[in-house]
Amino acid sequence: xxxxxxxxxxxxxxxxxxxxxxxxxxxxxxxxxxxxxxxxxxxxxxxxxxxxxxxxxxxxxxxxxxxxxxxxxxxxxxxxxxxxxxxxxxxxxxxxxxxxxxxxxxxxxxxxxxxxxxxxxxxxxxxxxxxxxxxxxxxxxxxxxxxxxxxxxxxxxxxxxxxxxxxxxxxxxxxxxxxxxxxxxxxxxxxxxxxxxxxxxxxxxxxxxxxxxxxxxxxxxxxxxxxxxxxxxxxxxxxxxxxxxxxxxxxxxxxxxxxxxxxxxxxxxxxxxxxxxxxxxxxxxxxxxxxxxxxxxxxxxxxxxxxxxxxxxxxxxxxxxxxxxxxx
Amino acid sequence: xxxxxxxxxxxxxxxxxxxxxxxxxxxxxxxxxxxxxxxxxxxxxxxxxxxxxxxxxxxxxxxxxxxxxxxxxxxxxxxxxxxxxxxxxxxxxxxxxxxxxxxxxxxxxxxxxxxxxxxxxxxxxxxxxxxxxxxxxxxxxxxxxxxxxxxxxxxxxxxxxxxxxxxxxxxxxxxxxxxxxxxxxxxxxxxxxxxxxxxxxxxxxxxxxxxxxxxxxxxxxxxxxxxxxxxxxxxxxxxxxxxxxxxxxxxxxxxxxxxxxxxxxxxxxxxxxxxxxxxxxxxxxxxxxxxxxxxxxxxxxxxxxxxxxxxxxxxxxxxxxxxxxxxxxxxxxxxxxxxxxxxxxxxxxxxxxxxxxxxxxxxxxxxxxxxxxxxxxxxxxxxxxxxxxxxxxxxxxxxxxx
Ligand SMILES: Cc1ncc(C[n+]2csc(CCOP(=O)(O)OP(=O)(O)O)c2C)c(N)n1
Ligand code: SF4
Ligand SMILES: [Mg+2]
Numbered sequence: 257x258x259x260x261x262x263x264x265x266x267x268x269x270x271x272x273x274x275x276x277x278x279x280x281x282x283x284x285x286x287x288x289x290x291x292x293x294x295x296x297x298x299x300x301x302x303x304x305x306x307x308x309x310x311x312x313x314x315x316x317x318x319x320x321x322x323x324x325x326x327x328x329x330x331x332x333x334x335x336x337x338x339x340x341x342x343x344x345x346x347x348x349x350x351x352x353x354x355x356x357x358x359x360x361x362x363x364x365x366x367x368x369x370x371x372x373x374x375x376x377x378x379x380x381x382x383x384x385x386x387x388x389x390x391x392x393x394x395x396x397x398x399x400x401x402x403x404x405x406x407x408x409x410x411x412x413x414x415x416x417x418x419x420x421x422x423x424x425x426x427x428x429x430x431x432x433x434x435x436x437x438x439x440x441x442x443x444x445x446x447x448x449x450x451x452x453x454x455x456x457x458x459x460x461x462x463x464x465x466x467x468x469x470x471x472x473x474x475x476x477x478x479x480x481x482x483x484x485x486x487x488x489x490x491x492x493x494x495x496x497x498x499x500x501x502x503x504x505x506x507x508x509x510x511x512x513x514x515x516x517x518x519x520x521x522x523x524x525x526x527x528x529x530x531x532x533x534x535x536x537x538x539x540x541x542x543x544x545x546x547x548x549x550x551x552x553x554x555x556x557x558x559x560x561x562x563x564x565x566x567x568x569x570x571x572x573x574x575x576x577x578x579x580x581x582x583x584x
Numbered sequence: 585x586x587x588x589x590x591x592x593x594x595x596x597x598x599x600x601x602x603x604x605x606x607x608x609x610x611x612x613x614x615x616x617x618x619x620x621x622x623x624x625x626x627x628x629x630x631x632x633x634x635x636x637x638x639x640x641x642x643x644x645x646x647x648x649x650x651x652x653x654x655x656x657x658x659x660x661x662x663x664x665x666x667x668x669x670x671x672x673x674x675x676x677x678x679x680x681x682x683x684x685x686x687x688x689x690x691x692x693x694x695x696x697x698x699x700x701x702x703x704x705x706x707x708x709x710x711x712x713x714x715x716x717x718x719x720x721x722x723x724x725x726x727x728x729x730x731x732x733x734x735x736x737x738x739x740x741x742x743x744x745x746x747x748x749x750x751x752x753x754x755x756x757x758x759x760x761x762x763x764x765x766x767x768x769x770x771x772x773x774x775x776x777x778x779x780x781x782x783x784x785x786x787x788x789x790x791x792x793x794x795x796x797x798x799x800x801x802x803x804x805x806x807x808x809x810x811x812x813x814x815x816x817x818x819x820x821x822x823x824x825x826x827x828x829x830x831x832x833x834x835x836x837x838x839x840x841x842x843x844x845x846x847x848x849x850x851x852x853x854x855x856x857x858x859x860x861x862x863x864x865x866x867x868x869x870x871x872x873x874x875x876x877x878x879x880x881x882x883x884x885x886x887x888x889x890x891x892x893x894x895x896x897x898x899x900x901x902x903x904x905x906x907x908x909x910x911x912x913x914x915x916x917x918x919x920x921x922x923x924x925x926x927x928x929x930x931x932x933x934x935x936x937x938x939x940x941x942x943x944x945x946x947x948x949x950x951x952x953x954x955x956x957x958x959x960x961x962x963x964x965x966x967x968x969x970x971x972x973x974x975x976x977x978x979x980x981x982x983x984x985x986x
Contacts, residue, residue: 317782321647333790333797341780342787343650345643346669352640356605356647356655357780359631363602363653367629369772370652374781394643397636 276484278477285472286312292337296329298498300505302512303327303410305469306493307381310408313479316340318377319357323350323391325383326417327410341376348390350380351398354405377406384411384425387492388450399459399488406482407490409452412497420500424450427520428572429565430552432500437555443565444555448572452492457526461488465525465534468494470512474534478525485527494521502551511549518546519573522580536582543570586758588751589614591719592658592684592744594758595726597628598766599682602653605633605644609663610696611748612686616658638667642683646674646741649681650788652779654730657681660748661688661702668705674741675710675805677789679778680733681741682726683711687850688748689936697937698747700849700902704878704910710805712742712812713878715849717835719756722746724829727761730770731819737811739777747851749937754851761827769826809880816877833882834889835874838864842871843894844952845926846945847915849875852901852934859945870949875911883918890919893926895952895961901934908932908964927955930964941969 279285290311297304303326318340322328324347331342345353358378364370382391387409398405414432415421421434427449431437435445456464462485465478475493482489496503496511503511515521516535520543523535544566547553556562577583586594592615596604604623606616622628635641638659645657659667664685674681685706687698703713712732714725725744733742746752778788792798816833824830837857839845844863848856853874863870873889873896875882890896900909907913912930919925931948933940944967955961980986 316785319780328791331787331790333792336787336790338787339785341785342790343647343780344789344791345647346639346673349640349643349670352605352635352643353647355633355635355640356603356644356649357651359603359605359633359644360648360651360653360655361780363631363648364651367602369774370781374783376780376782393636394640397640401633 276481278480279473282473285309285476288312288315290314290316290339292339295337296332297326298505300498300508301326301495302469302497302508303383303412303493303495305508306410306467306475306495307408309469309472309475310479310491310493313476314377314379314406317375318379319343321345321350321353321357321378321380323347323380323382323386324417325386326412327381327383328417347386349394350382350386350391351394351403351405351407354378354380355398355401355403358403358405378404379406379408381408381410383416384409384413385415385423387411388424388452392455396459399456399461402487404486405488407488409490409492410495411492412495412500413449414497414500416497416500425452429556429562429569431555432552442555443562453490453524453526456490457529460529461490462486462528463489463525465490466492466494466521466523468512468516468521468523470509471516471523471535474523478534481525481527500552502554503549507549511546514541514546514549517541518543519577520546522576533580533582540577540583543573585755586719587614587753587755588716588719588722588746589686589753590618591723591758592726592746593618593622594760595723596656597622598723598761598763599654599656599727599730599770600763601630601656603631603645603648603655605635605641605648605655605657607635607638607641607659607663609660611688611752612658612660612663612684614752615684615686638663639670642667642670642674645681645683646670646677646679649674649679650677650778650780652773652775654773655681656683658684658686660686661690664702664706665690671706671709671711673789676801677778678739678805678808679741680730680739680773682729682733683741683743684726685743685745686748686752687745695936697749698901699935699937700745703743703745704902706743707879707910710740710809712738712740712809712880713745714742715745715876715878716751717851717853717874719751719754720758720829721831722751723758723760724823724827724831727766727770728819728823728831730773732812732816734773735815735819736776737815738808740805740808740812745850750851765826769822812880813882831876833877833885835876836889837872837874839871839873839889841869843869844871844949844956845890845893845896846870846872846948847875847896847898847911848872849878849911850901852940855940856899856945859942859949862942862946863949868949868953881914881918886915886918887922890926891922892924894956895927895929897929897931897948897952899931899933899940899948903932903935912964927952927959927961929955929961931967932964933967938972940967944969
């Protein structure tokens with residue numbers, strides 16, 4: 257892996273942060289590809305791009321435990337795009353699957369029935385619908401037991417696989433199949449997005465992060481940092497979804513970047529509860545720039561501008577950054 | 585002397601199970617508390633985890649089994665239903681999980697005492713099912729269950745069922761086998777088909793598109809379950825050689841020369857056997873057939889045991905609302921093509937642990953006798969005595985619904 261062995265001053269590839277190797281630019285991103293091309297995911301899938309980076313960081317000695325969602329279809333018999341192991345569970349219980357595998361590996365190694373070299377990292381991979389809603393019970397249990405695992409949530413802000421319906425991660429005023437804007441509810445989704453980072457945070461896990469497919473350097477460095485900690489490690493990737501968000505397939509990275517630049521998606525990490533924002537825009541762009549390019553928010557602009565809804569969204573973003581004293 | 589639950593725990597201990605994810609529910613808790621105690625005291629080298637639900641519990645048990653560990657779990661009624669999605673999933677993973685179900689009626693109304701709607705709801709999942717009458721049988725069946733499930737010709741999970749309260753909390757003399765002897769019978773689980781290791785990455789439980797692959801895998805499961813019939817006989821013989829106790833797919837009680845046969849399962853069969861004795865005293869050639877293996881269904885053994893009999897009365901401690909007794913339907917379908925099929929009567933009894941009285945058994949046996957004479961099986965009977973009717977009337981009066 258190119259990122260490994262990088263030291264301060266090795267041609268701009270790597271620096272050290274508290275003993276952890278960090279990469280400084282995309283040159284430091286491991287060239288290995290652990291998600292091979294040819295999946296049934298949609299063109300321009302932001303989640304798949306995020307996953308591709310995550311898998312560069314995680315390497316091949318892993319087992320992915322998946323919950324029902326778009327990425328369940330990455331592994332369709334007899335194909336798999338992965339070089340690593342995989343277990344599909346069901347929508348509510350991937351963390352419980354991770355528990356069973358982790359425990360079984362530990363037991364088999366302890367009893368001398370499995371060579372320690374055969375050990376695997378256990379990685380849960382789910383969408384937001386599983387992560388924010390149905391699997392909260394199994395997730396809470398796993399964090400509470402300090403299960404040593406990674407949890408990657410590709411957050412496309414809807415139940416994507418079922419054709420894009422509202423989930424607990426759907427933002428206020430988003431149009432989905434079950435939150436259609438209409439005469440009675442012109443704004444579409446009425447509720448605000450749940451704060452999964454805070455839900456996890458209340459369990460005091462060692463490592464939490466938000467990531468973005470448009471910020472691979474930040475993403476890789478977060479995995480490098482997380483690697484040091486034994487216990488639950490969360491990564492939530494805000495993942496533009498062309499069919500769900502009503503954007504062109506070529507627009508994924510640009511939109512993921514806009515989410516960060518407008519402050520809609522805060523890139524941060526929390527190490528044992530110590531919160532740090534890892535990418536803070538020098539000047540925040542207006543949220544409208546992010547909203548108006550997406551079909552799922554088009555009703556906020558046409559046929560009439562929904563000023564109140566737009567204000568509410570901008571205020572929500574301002575409130576977040578004010579609270580963290582980062583709004584300049 | 586051990587309770588049914590303690591006998592179950594002993595079976596798990598002797599099977600040297602590696603991993604036990606659990607979730608508590610009455611009347612299963614004594615099993616998991618006993619195991620927790622042993623593990624805490626170091627007499628058992630297993631990992632024990634309390635999960636957040638039966639859904640998670642089944643997932644963890646199944647995924648540990650898919651990693652190559654020997655796993656065990658146990659539940660009952662509501663818990664079984666809460667984890668239902670994962671029963672199908674784990675069976676499809678083709679992992680030899682052994683799971684105890686302590687039967688209990690299903691809500692609503694919420695209740696504690698047993699019938700078999702819980703475990704029979706799982707009959708189509710791919711899990712094999714052994715149903716027990718005695719505490720000794722519970723212990724022994726767990727050992728047999730691992731042998732059967734782990735056999736390469738089978739590789740399906742399996743239920744060992746016992747009745748809540750009537751067996752779970754009943755103390756009986758139980759012979760606890762020696763662990764070395766058990767090791768001879770049940771070797772270490774070393775799967776060749778399902779594991780997770782770095783040197784051999786494997787995708788398990790992949791999605792399929794379309795009926796081609798889906799049907800293939802489902803047929804494979806069905807054929808494996810069918811294989812389990814022959815494998816069961818081998819396991820049964822070996823168990824008898826090793827431990828001196830025989831457990832065939834069905835148990836006959838005064839069956840060979842019987843004209844009138846009661847068909848029952850689980851702990852209430854003991855009452856049925858007493859009723860057979862009483863009928864014999866009245867000069868009636870009564871007998872009892874207890875179904876022990878319910879999945880795979882022992883069609884051949886059942887046919888051989890009842891063809892030529894005058895009448896068979898199936899006592900279902902379950903009710904498929906809108907159809908009737910589940911086992912009655914299953915047995916009827918087995919016997920349909922038999923030339924000398926017996927008259928087949930259907931009775932629903934013992935729901936939610938309701939007693940089946942000697943009078944009711946007499947009623948059932950008399951129905952067989954008159955039915956055989958008139959060649960009329962009649963319609964399915966929902967058993968309820970006059971005394972029970974009056975008592976229920978009293979309760980309704982108290983509830984203001986008199
Ligand atoms: C128990 C259960 N309920 C519902 C479904 C249907 N279902 C399949 S995928 C899915 C959406 C999952 O949404 P998310 O986790 O956000 O993943 P995405 O589809 O967006 O990738 C749903 C609801 C299911 N598979 N299982
Ligand atoms: S629907 Fe969205 S998340 Fe799902 S595969 Fe397509 S782009 Fe990716
Ligand atoms: Mg989603």
